[in-house]
Structures are given as structure tokens and as C-alpha cells.
Amino acid sequence: MINSKHENQNPVQTGFQSANYPGISGKTVVITGSANGIGLAMANSFARQGARLLLVDINDKGLAEAKQELEKTHEGIDVEIRSASVIDDAAIESVFAYCEERFGSVDILLNNAGISINKPSLELTPDEWRHGINVNLNSVFVCAQAAALRMVKQGSGVIINTSSMYGIVAAPHRTAYCAAKAGIVALTKSLAVEWGSYGIRMNAIGPGYTRTPLVDELGKTGRLDLEKLSNRTPLGRLGEPQEMAELALFLASDSAAFVTGHILVADGGWTANGYM
Numbered sequence: 355m356i357n358s359k360h361e362n363q364n365p366v367q368t369g370f371q372s373a374n375y376p377g378i379s380g381k382t383v384v385i386t387g388s389a390n391g392i393g394l395a396m397a398n399s400f401a402r403q404g405a406r407l408l409l410v411d412i413n414d415k416g417l418a419e420a421k422q423e424l425e426k427t428h429e430g431i432d433v434e435i436r437s438a439s440v441i442d443d444a445a446i447e448s449v450f451a452y453c454e455e456r457f458g459s460v461d462i463l464l465n466n467a468g469i470s471i472n473k474p475s476l477e478l479t480p481d482e483w484r485h486g487i488n489v490n491l492n493s494v495f496v497c498a499q500a501a502a503l504r505m506v507k508q509g510s511g512v513i514i515n516t517s518s519m520y521g522i523v524a525a526p527h528r529t530a531y532c533a534a535k536a537g538i539v540a541l542t543k544s545l546a547v548e549w550g551s552y553g554i555r556m557n558a559i560g561p562g563y564t565r566t567p568l569v570d571e572l573g574k575t576g577r578l579d580l581e582k583l584s585n586r587t588p589l590g591r592l593g594e595p596q597e598m599a600e601l602a603l604f605l606a607s608d609s610a611a612f613v614t615g616h617i618l619v620a621d622g623g624w625t626a627n628g629y630m
């Protein structure tokens with residue numbers, strides 16, 4: 355029978371399988387916001403390919419646990435952790451200086467740290483607006499520039515920024531978030547154009563709602579209606595963190611050697627859907 359409400363009652367299940375990218379092995383990867391969620395999934399995906407990792411986050415306990423988990427799961431992995439906020443310019447500079455000193459290069463940067471800001475815009479204070487733009491957009495430039503200064507010397511490098519489907523379409527109560535994520539789209543294209551001649555590729559991923567522990571928790575406490583979000587999604591479910599990590603892996607790999615300035619959206623069809 356046709357589902358007249360256009361709600362997806364047969365969610366397309368993830369037959370997800372990670373691909374192999376041998377060229378990633380031995381590469382140095384800096385991942386911001388990697389103590390949890392999508393960033394941690396990225397760490398696992400790149401570790402599986404034999405990359406050397408430098409994880410950056412403000413959550414010290416989460417970082418230590420992530421390192422422990424990665425070392426347990428991926429035998430012989432080389433992983434370092436650094437406690438730093440992406441909005442602290444000096445701390446970020448020292449992260450990249452450390453990376454260069456410890457690993458000898460900065461090959462790949464995954465600019466992933468971000469916060470959600472969910473508040474009616476008539477109540478959003480100027481400081482809250484500035485903080486949202488600072489964490490979600492300004493930091494992306496600062497980290498990208500610190501990495502690129504090393505990549506220019508190397509003659510190569512890849513930077514992947516985590517935008518969002520909310521950098522493409524909007525939602526209420528998320529002005530600073532949407533503006534920052536749309537800013538990442540323009541920044542990604544602009545720097546890809548400017549830095550291409552140095553051998554640096556820059557792309558962005560645009561996740562839709564993704565089933566991180568935080569999103570699951572918001573669902574359990576009723577602050578996000580996960581069923582409603584799934585029904586709004588043509589594929590009938592939320593994304594999985596490892597599906598977002600896989601996009602970054604592809605974009606970082608030689609398979610994407612001619613891809614730069616691209617925004618790779620994975621949202622189960624959300625942004626294509628103009629119906630509800």
C-alpha cells in the first residue's frame with residue numbers, strides 16, 4: 355500500500371562497508387573534536403588504514419579514553435593526543451608545531467570540532483552569536499592556515515572541513531550554526547581555489563543528522579524527536595558516524611586526487627526533499 359504521508363516506513367538499512375585506501379597508510383592526520391562522535395569515528399577509520407594520528411579536543415578524559423580504545427583496536431597504531439581549544443590561536447599553533455616535530459609532517463587535517471547552538475534568534479545574545487561563529491567557523495580558518503603553512507613547504511596536503519546539511523539548508527533556532535556551516539562552504543571553495551597551486555586540496559563534508567552518542571542522548575531525553583527526523587529523511591533513518599568518517603577517508607585518499615572545493619553532503623536525501 356502506498357504510504358500517503360510519505361513517511362518512510364522501510365528505512366534503507368546501512369549495508370555499510372569501509373573501503374581500503376592504501377595511500378593513507380603512514381600519513382599524519384590531525385583531527386579536531388576527536389574525543390567523541392564523528393571525530394572519533396574518523397580517528398578509527400584513518401587508524402584502520404594505518405595512518406598516524408594527532409587527536410585534538412577540549413575533553414581531556416574523552417581524549418585519554420579515545421587513545422586507549424584506538425590502541426586496543428588497532429595494533430601498532432601511532433596516536434598522540436593534545437588538549438587544546440580550537441578557538442585558542444596560540445594553542446592551535448603549538449598543536450601543529452608539535453605535529454611537525456613529532457611526525458615530521460602534517461599530511462591531512464580534519465577540521466571537525468563544532469558545537470550546536472539551538473536557541474530562538476530573538477533571544478540569542480551577541481556573545482552567544484560570536485561564540486558560535488568563533489568555534490564553528492573562525493577556528494576552521496585558523497587551523498587550516500596553521501596546517502597549510504606546513505603543507506606549502508611539503509608541496510602537498512589535504513584539508514577536510516566538517517560543515518553540515520545546515521550549511522546548505524536552514525532550520526529555525528540555529529542561526530549562528532547555519533551561518534557558520536554555510537561560511538565553511540564558502541571558505542572551503544575559496545581556499546581550495548587559492549591553495550590548489552601549492553598541491554593542497556580542500557573539501558568539506560555535510561552530514562545530515564548523525565547518530566552520535568550525543569544525538570542518541572538528546573533523543574532519549576526528548577530534546578530531539580529522532581523518529582520525526584527519520585521520517586523526514588527519504589532514506590528513513592539517521593546517518594551513522596562511520597558513514598561520515600568514510601566520506602573524509604575518500605576525500606583524503608588518492609581516489610579523490612582531482613576533487614577540491616567540493617561539499618560532499620550525506621544526509622539520506624534530507625536537502626533534496628522539499629516536500630515536508
Ligand SMILES: NC(=O)c1ccc[n+]([C@@H]2O[C@H](COP(=O)([O-])OP(=O)(O)OC[C@H]3O[C@@H](n4cnc5c(N)ncnc54)[C@H](O)[C@@H]3O)[C@@H](O)[C@H]2O)c1
Nearest residue numbers: 387389390391392411412439440466467468518561563564
Ligand atoms: N551529529 C550530527 O548530527 C551532525 C550533523 C551535521 C554536522 N555535524 C558536525 O560534525 C562535527 C562533529 O559533531 P558530533 O556530532 O560528532 O559532535 P560531538 O559533540 O559528539 O563531538 C564534538 C567534539 O568537539 C569537541 N569540541 C567542542 N568544542 C571544542 C573546542 N573549542 N575545541 C576543541 N574541541 C572541541 C567536543 O569536546 C567533542 O569531543 C561538528 O562540527 C558538528 O557540527 C554533526
